[in-house]
Amino acid sequence: MFTHRYRYLFALLLSVYTYLNTEFCNIYTHFNIQIEWYFAFATILTISLLMLEANRFIENIIRKKIPPEKFKTRFPIVFFIAGSMVATAIATGVVAIMGMMVHSYTLAENITPLKLNLTYAWLVNLLYHLINTIIFYFKEYRSTRLEAEELKRFQVQAELQLVKNQINPHFLFNNLNVLSTLVMQNNNEANRFIEEFSKVYRYILNNHEKELVDLKTELHYINPYIFLLEKRFGEGLKVNINIPEHYKDCLVIPAALQMLIENAIKHNIVSRSKPLHIDLHINGNHTIVVSNNLQVKPSVENSTEIGLRNIIKRYSLVSNREVIIDSEENEFRVTLPLINAN
Numbered sequence: 001m002f003t004h005r006y007r008y009l010f011a012l013l014l015s016v017y018t019y020l021n022t023e024f025c026n027i028y029t030h031f032n033i034q035i036e037w038y039f040a041f042a043t044i045l046t047i048s049l050l051m052l053e054a055n056r057f058i059e060n061i062i063r064k065k066i067p068p069e070k071f072k073t074r075f076p077i078v079f080f081i082a083g084s085m086v087a088t089a090i091a092t093g094v095v096a097i098m099g100m101m102v103h104s105y106t107l108a109e110n111i112t113p114l115k116l117n118l119t120y121a122w123l124v125n126l127l128y129h130l131i132n133t134i135i136f137y138f139k140e141y142r143s144t145r146l147e148a149e150e151l152k153r154f155q156v157q158a159e160l161q162l163v164k165n166q167i168n169p170h171f172l173f174n175n176l177n178v179l180s181t182l183v184m185q186n187n188n189e190a191n192r193f194i195e196e197f198s199k200v201y202r203y204i205l206n207n208h209e210k211e212l213v214d215l216k217t218e219l220h221y222i223n224p225y226i227f228l229l230e231k232r233f234g235e236g237l238k239v240n241i242n243i244p245e246h247y248k249d250c251l252v253i254p255a256a257l258q259m260l261i262e263n264a265i266k267h268n269i270v271s272r273s274k275p276l277h278i279d280l281h282i283n284g285n286h287t288i289v290v291s292n293n294l295q296v297k298p299s300v301e302n303s304t305e306i307g308l309r310n311i312i313k314r315y316s317l318v319s320n321r322e323v324i325i326d327s328e329e330n331e332f333r334v335t336l337p338l339i340n341a342n
Contacts, residue, residue, distance in 0.1 A: 002052060002056040002059055002128070008049065008052070011045070012048075015045040015048045018044050018120065019037075019041045019044050022040070022044075023037075033116075039098060039102065042098075047094050047117060047121050051083075051086065051121065051128065055083050055125075055129075058082050058086060059079060062075065062078060063075075068136060072137075076129065076136070080129045083128070084122060084125055086125075087118075087125040088122075090121060091121035092118070094117065095110060095114045095117050099113055211253070211314075212251040213251065213252065214248065214251055215247060215249070215250050215288070218252055218256070219248065219257070222257050229265070233276075234272065235272045236271045236272050236274075236276065237270050237275065237278070238276070238277045238278070239279075240278070240280070242279075242280065243280065243282060243288070247282050250339060251338070252338065252339070257290060257336075259308075259310065260311070260334050261278055261290070264276065264290075264292040267296060267297060268295050274295050276295065277292060277293050278290070278291070278292045279291050283335070287337050288335070291333040291334075292331070293330060293332075294330055294332050308325070311334075311336070315337065319337060319339055321337035323335065323337070
């Protein structure tokens with residue numbers, strides 16, 4: 001309040017308002033005070049302005065001895081008491097100058113004007129300090145809220161980085177299992193798998209720091225891996241991708257589709273007699289659905305569900321849309337939100 005750039009305008013408007021009220025209530029006639037209107041207004045304005053400047057001066061002194069950031073209750077109380085003492089001195093001095101020196105009033109004649117001006121000074125001091133305290137606590141509240149939001153943002157970023165870092169070992173170990181199977185089968189596709197795997201893993205390394213990638217990029221790096229999986233499982237695995245071109249600029253979290261396909265293969269029987277069908281398509285509410293027919297393996301060793309938990313957690317951190325998981329008698333579906341680039 002005492003350092004606000006419009007404080008002088010506020011003091012002027014307050015003085016005008018006060019003077020008009022004194023005229024409206026016939027204060028000077030009622031108390032038999034003989035004073036010209038301009039001297040009356042000047043007295044009110046002088047007290048208002050001097051109190052502003054005096055409080056601004058003593059505020060700096062009190063701040064050094066009682067920091068308001070540390071003593072949030074003591075500071076405004078001490079400051080108000082000091083301001084009241086200053087208001088008393090200012091009102092007494094101004095009335096003495098105006099009454100005894102300008103108008104040559106006797107001490108007795110000056111008592112009533114002094115009482116009126118002291119009352120005004122104390123009330124104005126109270127108003128000034130109420131406004132100042134409100135501004136102070138509002139700034140403290142806003143600062144605390146901003147600090148809380150900043151802390152929350154750092155916490156979310158740290159949490160996001162933690163779950164993103166799970167991708168690399170999870171992806172690596174799953175694909176090494178695929179590679180070992182291909183080598184054991186003397187599969188001629190093993191070398192090609194290594195080449196394609198290096199491309200896909202390079203994509204993971206280059207993009208795991210990103211929160212989102214466009215769907216076109218994600219599909220570009222997942223297609224070679226799907227091809228090799230189909231080579232490995234032959235007629236036991238069928239992956240169908242039906243994504244209209246105009247959706248490919250939408251964003252998803254990196255490696256989400258990769259992990260969902262891995263999850264389906266890991267938990268379901270994949271054989272020529274019981275083929276696994278994995279389908280990727282867009283549904284009507286701007287989401288991409290990854291579904292597969294359910295033919296659950298009797299047991300899945302060391303199933304930690306890192307893939308699904310990772311996807312759910314990362315979506316919760318980067319958007320306000322949820323990952324939906326549906327499991328029916330014959331079908332398992334995971335619905336991922338598509339996030340607009342803007």
